[in-house]
Amino acid sequence: MVIAQYVVMIFKSHWQMGQSLNKLIFNPENKFIIATTIVVGLLLGLQSLQVTWQRQQLQETAGILGNLAKWGMGNYAVNQAVTNPEELAFHRRERAILFMDIRGFTQWCEQTDPDMVAKVLNLYYRSVEPAAAQYQPLRITLTADEIMAIYASPSEAIGAARAMQQAAHPILSSHQLGAGCALHYGNVIEGLFGSEDVRTYTVIGDVVNTAKRLESATPAGEITISDAVYQLIQGQLEVEPRAPISAKGKAKPLKAWRLVLP
The missing domain is CATH 3.30.70.1230 (Nucleotide cyclase, GGDEF domain)
Known part of the structure; x- marks a missing residue:
């Protein structure tokens, strides 16, 4: 969130200064921040998918164990x-x-x-x-x-x-x-x-x-x-x-x- 806010502020300030979007994106000062933002976003997205998948697996496993327990014990x-x-x-x-x-x-x-x-x-x-x-x-x-x-x-x-x-x-x-x-x-x-x-x-x-x-x-x-x-x-x-x-x-x-x- 902090990085995203920083990027928005950079875009806003440069836009007000009349710089084109193309120059803004390829500005050496901003390349690193933009690339980092993309990488962090991808990592967070992958982490979210992994957590969701693990939660689903745990729920399925708990359901199976619950059924087995009820079949065996009542x-x-x-x-x-x-x-x-x-x-x-x-x-x-x-x-x-x-x-x-x-x-x-x-x-x-x-x-x-x-x-x-x-x-x-x-x-x-x-x-x-x-x-x-x-x-x-x-x-x-x-x-x-x-x-x-x-x-x-x-x-x-x-x-x-x-x-x-x-x-x-x-x-x-x-x-x-x-x-x-x-x-x-x-x-x-x-x-x-x-x-x-x-x-x-x-x-x-x-x-x-x-x-x-x-x-x-x-x-x-x-x-x-x-x-x-x-x-x-x-x-x-x-x-x-x-x-x-x-x-x-x-x-x-x-x-x-x-x-x-x-």
Whole structure:
């Protein structure tokens, strides 16, 4: 700016003195200043372009890292890590745990071309995951043909289960497949689990194990809710009692209910 102002003043003074523009430009006294101004301007322009490019690269990199973090940890864990990291330490929480698994998937894989398996499974994920995401999950985990979702309340988990079954049916039924779904609610330990290099946000406890046992006993196309969930929502939804479910590691059969779908 100082150099530019100086050049303007020189032009003005020489113009008032009646000197021509040609003589002014090629005046030995001004050649150096004009050349310096041009060089500095170019350098500043290049620096501005470099800063803009670096800012754009940083924004793109931050976006990629943000997506990777959310894919690996879930939106809830990433947001907590940024805004309230102490919440990711181990805590006891009341959570609803949902499991959904494709019935007969292993046998179907043995009889189906791997490319088709990958295509169907990916289409299944792309349809069911958004359905689960509508109900504010704390975490969704996709493992082979199994989906696990963590919710803050049973009502959210029930809404998600119904939406997930509805989304999964047209995709799986066209291949003579179906998915069983179940959920349980209770006290879990949640937080970041893992080593120094590999960690993930999840929950552990008997509630998780029980939800999985209930899901394993659920036929394709159906939703099972635990008695703990039923006690909280009874009268709000139509259900039918299931035969007691004998589960590995449980001293007594599990009392459960089948959610009647519309």
